[in-house]
Amino acid sequence: MSQDEVIRRYAQRVGYSDREAALLAPGDPRARHLARLSQAAPRYAIQAEVSEARHCNSGYQPGDRFILDVDGNFIAKLCPKRLCVYLVSQLALPVALINERLSEGLDPNQFHFTRQVHCPDLGVECGGYGKVNLKVSVVPRSQNAEPA
Secondary structure, eight states: HHHHHHHHHHHHHHHHOOOOOOOOTTTSHHHHHHHHHHHTTEEEEEEEEEEEESOTTOOTTTOOOOOTHHHHHHBBSSSOOOOOHHGGGHHHHHHHHHHHHTTTTOOOTTTEEEEEOEEEOOGGGGSSSSSEEEEEEEGGGGGGOSOO
16 A cells, blocks of 8 residues: 555544645655554554562453554453553553554564563552553464453
8 A cells, every 4th residue: 555545544544634634745754654554553463461460459460461453552352451540651662662663664572672561659568559560562463362
């Protein structure tokens, strides 16, 4: 699909006016980003799996998974019923890194910074309440058939 077509479809999907859509021209890095993410979207999802959980108020346990599309949207039926703002907010940086790698045509799993994140609560031993760590990776979409 050409960048013009990708831009046209994106503009239609998010409701850009003609003037707004004209600001996103072929050759713009954002157009490349949209084109590459549209190619990756049917193939990949982002998975954040709980690797450690102690005394979590939301009840997260090791093995719980949060599944997001490559745009960073949670796929609700593939996530725990409760979403803790303190934990899920920590996914902003790794999702942005994954997006950048996909938009540059790079292996989305070959990032090293923030591959693991944790909620800002460091546990009762450190003056908090609980502790949860997540391991972030990109997985084939076919692995996400069953809800977490």
